[in-house]
Amino acid sequence: MSTPAAPLLRVQDLSLAVAHSGTRVVDRVSFTLQAGELVGIVGESGSGKTLAARAIMGLEPPAIRRIGGEIEFAGRSVPAMTPAELRDLRGARVGMVFQEPMTSLNPAMRVGRQLEEGLIRHTKFAPDERRRLIAEMLLRVGIDADAALQAYPHEFSGGMRQRIMLASVMLLKPALLLADEPTTALDAVVQREVIELMVGLARDHATAVLMISHDLAMVARYTQRVIVMCRGEIVEQGPTEQLLRQPQHPYTRRLLAAMPRRSPARAVAAAPPLVDVRQLVVDYGSRRGLFGKGPGKRALHGIDITIQPREVVAVVGGSGSGKTTLGRAIAGLLQPSAGEIRFDGQRLGTTDAAVWRDYRLNCQMVFQDPNSSLDPRMSVGALVGEALRQVPGLSRAQRQARIVESLNEVGLDAGHASRFPHELSGGQRQRVAIARAVIRRPRFVIADEPVSALDMTVRAQILELFAALQERHGFACMFVSHDLAVVEQVADRVIVMQDGRIVEQGSRDAVFDQPQHEYTRRLLSAIPALQASGDGGVRLKWRIEDAGTAAAQAARPLGLIG
Amino acid sequence: MKRFKRRLAPNAWIGGLIVGSLLLVAGVGAFWTPYDPLALNFTAQLAPPGGDYWLGTDEFGRDVLSRLMVGATTSAWISLLSVGCAVLVGTALGVLTGYLRGAVDRVIMAFNDALMAFPGILLALGLMAVLGANRYGIIGALAVAYTPSVLRVVRGSVLSLREREFIDASRVMGNSGLFTMGRHVLPNCVAPLTVLATSMFGWALLAESALSFLGLGVPPPAPTWGNMLAASRSHFDEAVWLGIFPGICISLTLLGINLLGDALRDRFDPRMRGLQ
Numbered sequence: 001m002s003t004p005a006a007p008l009l010r011v012q013d014l015s016l017a018v019a020h021s022g023t024r025v026v027d028r029v030s031f032t033l034q035a036g037e038l039v040g041i042v043g044e045s046g047s048g049k050t051l052a053a054r055a056i057m058g059l060e061p062p063a064i065r066r067i068g069g070e071i072e073f074a075g076r077s078v079p080a081m082t083p084a085e086l087r088d089l090r091g092a093r094v095g096m097v098f099q100e101p102m103t104s105l106n107p108a109m110r111v112g113r114q115l116e117e118g119l120i121r122h123t124k125f126a127p128d129e130r131r132r133l134i135a136e137m138l139l140r141v142g143i144d145a146d147a148a149l150q151a152y153p154h155e156f157s158g159g160m161r162q163r164i165m166l167a168s169v170m171l172l173k174p175a176l177l178l179a180d181e182p183t184t185a186l187d188a189v190v191q192r193e194v195i196e197l198m199v200g201l202a203r204d205h206a207t208a209v210l211m212i213s214h215d216l217a218m219v220a221r222y223t224q225r226v227i228v229m230c231r232g233e234i235v236e237q238g239p240t241e242q243l244l245r246q247p248q249h250p251y252t253r254r255l256l257a258a259m260p261r262r263s264p265a266r267a268v269a270a271a272p273p274l275v276d277v278r279q280l281v282v283d284y285g286s287r288r289g290l291f292g293k294g295p296g297k298r299a300l301h302g303i304d305i306t307i308q309p310r311e312v313v314a315v316v317g318g319s320g321s322g323k324t325t326l327g328r329a330i331a332g333l334l335q336p337s338a339g340e341i342r343f344d345g346q347r348l349g350t351t352d353a354a355v356w357r358d359y360r361l362n363c364q365m366v367f368q369d370p371n372s373s374l375d376p377r378m379s380v381g382a383l384v385g386e387a388l389r390q391v392p393g394l395s396r397a398q399r400q401a402r403i404v405e406s407l408n409e410v411g412l413d414a415g416h417a418s419r420f421p422h423e424l425s426g427g428q429r430q431r432v433a434i435a436r437a438v439i440r441r442p443r444f445v446i447a448d449e450p451v452s453a454l455d456m457t458v459r460a461q462i463l464e465l466f467a468a469l470q471e472r473h474g475f476a477c478m479f480v481s482h483d484l485a486v487v488e489q490v491a492d493r494v495i496v497m498q499d500g501r502i503v504e505q506g507s508r509d510a511v512f513d514q515p516q517h518e519y520t521r522r523l524l525s526a527i528p529a530l531q532a533s534g535d536g537g538v539r540l541k542w543r544i545e546d547a548g549t550a551a552a553q554a555a556r557p558l559g560l561i562g
Numbered sequence: 563m564k565r566f567k568r569r570l571a572p573n574a575w576i577g578g579l580i581v582g583s584l585l586l587v588a589g590v591g592a593f594w595t596p597y598d599p600l601a602l603n604f605t606a607q608l609a610p611p612g613g614d615y616w617l618g619t620d621e622f623g624r625d626v627l628s629r630l631m632v633g634a635t636t637s638a639w640i641s642l643l644s645v646g647c648a649v650l651v652g653t654a655l656g657v658l659t660g661y662l663r664g665a666v667d668r669v670i671m672a673f674n675d676a677l678m679a680f681p682g683i684l685l686a687l688g689l690m691a692v693l694g695a696n697r698y699g700i701i702g703a704l705a706v707a708y709t710p711s712v713l714r715v716v717r718g719s720v721l722s723l724r725e726r727e728f729i730d731a732s733r734v735m736g737n738s739g740l741f742t743m744g745r746h747v748l749p750n751c752v753a754p755l756t757v758l759a760t761s762m763f764g765w766a767l768l769a770e771s772a773l774s775f776l777g778l779g780v781p782p783p784a785p786t787w788g789n790m791l792a793a794s795r796s797h798f799d800e801a802v803w804l805g806i807f808p809g810i811c812i813s814l815t816l817l818g819i820n821l822l823g824d825a826l827r828d829r830f831d832p833r834m835r836g837l838q
Contacts, residue, residue: 333730360736373727377749386745390736436731 006075007032008175008208009056014069016051016060016232025064026052027232035175036206038199040219040240042255043229044455049212052229053178056210057094058086074175092122095169095207097198099181101161105153112149115168122172133171140204141167141197158319159190166198173205180212187318188482192526195222214456216255217485220244220540221528228252244530245537256538258460259530260489263467265509268492272345273306274476275330275444280304280339282322282329299325301500302339307476309443314479314491314508316523322500327448327480331365332356343444361390364437368449370429374421380407381417384436391440406439407432410465427458431465438469445470448480463489484527488512496520571828577821584815588638591631599628600783608801618803620793626807629785634811636786640697641766644704649759651705652712653751657743659713660720671717674710682707682765683772695778703773704766715758719751752830760823764816771812787812 009032016026026048033039043049054060056071058078071078073089081089090096098104106114112134119130138145141163153161162182169177182198183191199222202209213219219226220240227237228251236249247253282300300322307313315323328334330341332348341348343363346355364387367373374383385403388394394402404414410431421429430450437445450466451459467490470477481487487494487508494511496504496519504517515521530538596616603623611618617626655674659667677685686703693699723729724747732742771788773779775795780786782793787808794804 328730331734333733357736360734363734365731365734367727367731369727373731375728375732375746375750386732386737387735433731436735 008035009033010072012070015067016064017067019065025232033208038209038223039225040211040223041227047229048232049229091118092172094176095174096178097182101158118172137167137171162194170201177207177209188526189522217528217530258457260485262488268311274309275307276342277305278340281337283337310474311492312477313493314487315495317497321497323480323497327446331446362443364442364445366437366447366450369453370433380419387436387439406435410435444476446478573821574825577818580818588634595628595631597625597628599632617807633785633787640770641763644701644766645762647705648708652709653716656713656716660717678710690778697780753827756827760819763819
């Protein structure tokens with residue numbers, strides 16, 4: 001790297017603390033950003049990455065105090081600015097894109113007005129000129145300007161809203177763009193489009209980008225330098241390529257090692273299917289008004305699935321693909337409109353109560369968010385033990401022994417039984433949820449995005465635990481996920497869904513290596529992967545080489561080797 | 563025990579102290595009072611506090627302290643029973659409508675909204691015309707007046723709770739709807755309910771006073787805090803203690819119950835433990 005004169009942004013020994021307790025949440029953080037540079041901040045939740053970035057705009061929450069350090073933007077000290085100067089800085093010089101496009105646009109304001117707001121505040125353009133600029137920018141982000149200006153945010157999908165957000169920020173041609181998890185809330189295919197748009201726009205206007213993300217692969221693909229944060233401190237920073245190839249700090253190595261990777265294919269013994277779903281249809285009735293039903297929406301259009309004993313079948317797809325509906329219907333949480341589900345050869349949903357009971361005992365579910373799936377008023381022991389209520393003939397002592405045994409199995413000890421969910425970490429909570437699901441020794445487990453609410457390193461542990469339990473108890477599993485990297489690690493067979501239909505299914509290796517359907521290809525090419533290079537580092541891997549990938553390669557900023 | 567002591571918040575023991583001593587006074591008052599609360603003594607009309615009568619006497623020479631002690635029992639019973647009935651009925655209906663939704667929900671809520679459209683005191687007045695102006699009439703009237711707000715609050719919490727995944731988790735475990743309601747839905751409604759119930763207890767005390775004030779409460783000569791307060795009005799310029807002491811009793815009780823309610827809510831909610 002050359003040694004340019006004055007950096008655009010210089011953060012020196014920045015420390016932030018919780019005002020009332022004095023706990024440091026950002027500890028002596030120093031980094032610089034050159035004009036036009038793309039830098040990523042990577043870290044898990046609680047690492048202080050978002051707070052550090054917000055402090056650059058003077059937007060730290062009121063409960064957080066800056067207790068030391070300096071922030072200089074274009075040679076001027078940000079903490080020393082008056083509120084009026086800060087307002088001039090925000091938007092005009094430093095723009096920010098937030099994670100959640102559903103909430104970062106004002107739902108009561110037309111898109112045109114929202115786009116105009118910044119221009120009115122920060123520029124002296126005439127109304128005609130403003131309209132021309134807005135139309136140009138909307139065209140650039142791929143949105144039909146005529147229709148969009150008069151529309152409200154709810155009329156757009158998440159990806160479109162994030163484009164509008166980008167447009168509103170980039171209209172002012174800021175020198176620095178802060179992007180806080182800009183694509184985390186979006187679907188895989190949309191993620192790629194939005195991030196490439198962001199990078200493209202930043203290059204057009206020579207805007208520097210500070211991208212905050214937990215997604216290493218994404219950061220690796222688009223940034224020139226990476227800053228790794230852990231518990232408020234920067235543990236390592238350097239050029240992206242080098243940092244990934246030769247991580248120095250143990251935490252960086254742990255992060256890289258936690259990236260999901262493909263496990264060797266297993267052989268699943270051929271057997272009559274345990275779960276056999278035929279022509280499953282689910283319709284959602286529209287909201288019933290006072291005067292009867294409106295037309296419904298078909299969520300699943302006749303799905304056929306079989307799952308063998310001991311087999312892990314992953315169901316992947318974007319939001320709205322029907323994958324979660326499918327899981328819930330098979331779990332019996334939703335009444336299918338048509339079709340049948342057979343478990344162990346017996347048809348469910350007939351009048352035979354014994355069949356249903358047997359299924360209920362043998363089919364369990366792990367939910368996405370352990371904050372929500374555990375009753376906050378019950379102790380861990382009671383939560384796990386509740387599943388045993390349906391098991392006949394257990395004495396109190398036997399039940400207690402089973403609870404402890406299950407907790408041990410998921411890596412918790414008997415002492416955790418008296419704790420409450422809020423006293424546990426996210427990973428521990430998900431362990432409790434898994435213990436609850438497996439304590440009855442079910443033959444079939446449905447896991448609905450079981451790791452998507454967890455941090456990277458925790459995610460790796462939970463996946464490992466899940467695989468170990470599956471190996472030991474031999475339950476069949478339906479693994480619903482949007483995360484291809486996770487699926488690649490756990491699945492024996494993969495089913496790809498789109499708009500309530502199965503578009504492709506096959507063994508994991510076949511689907512990942514020779515995708516047949518167009519949608520599968522798009523999914524796979526949207527998400528970059530990191531592959532272990534053998535010496536503790538990783539390198540970026542393109543899952544599928546396509547035209548888009550080549551374009552993305554070409555779009556990569558200068559200064560990156562390889 | 564040590565653990566319990568450490569966690570006992572100041573609002574718990576201050577509230578407990580106030581409510582406890584009031585209950586004690588009411589309990590004693592049921593068996594013994596310094597004077598007969600109904601006995602007239604025309605030699606000591608409007609006697610100021612101090613001397614033979616600690617808290618003075620009213621216009622008929624009746625001992626204010628004795629009347630307060632007996633009145634405490636009546637007032638406490640009326641408030642407790644009316645709030646208790648409202649909470650029981652409102653919670654049952656709220657959980658039912660919130661969990662079942664559909665036609666049951668719509669019918670009950672339409673009825674509930676109609677009830678809520680009346681101001682509480684007006685509703686109570688109308689009901690007392692039917693039920694009769696005695697203590698059971700008051701209890702019934704207040705219970706009916708307060709049930710709709712309990713129902714609303716409970717139904718609201720149930721509606722948000724039933725979208726949480728632990729309700730689905732309970733169903734996947736094979737638990738029946740009734741069990742799920744009792745085990746998972748109801749306990750999670752307790753926090754908003756305690757807050758509401760304690761403030762309703764206060765309203766009930768005041769409403770009893772107001773109804774007595776309007777002459778619809780417990781008929782004289784039986785004392786309640788409310789009718790004592792009401793009667794004091796005509797002698798306010800010459801015997802200010804007649805209004806002050808029942809007033810102090812009502813405010814102290816409200817304070818104590820609110821403190822206790824907050825403490826109870828924190829205690830019932832495992833997430834709040836250890837935060838103090």
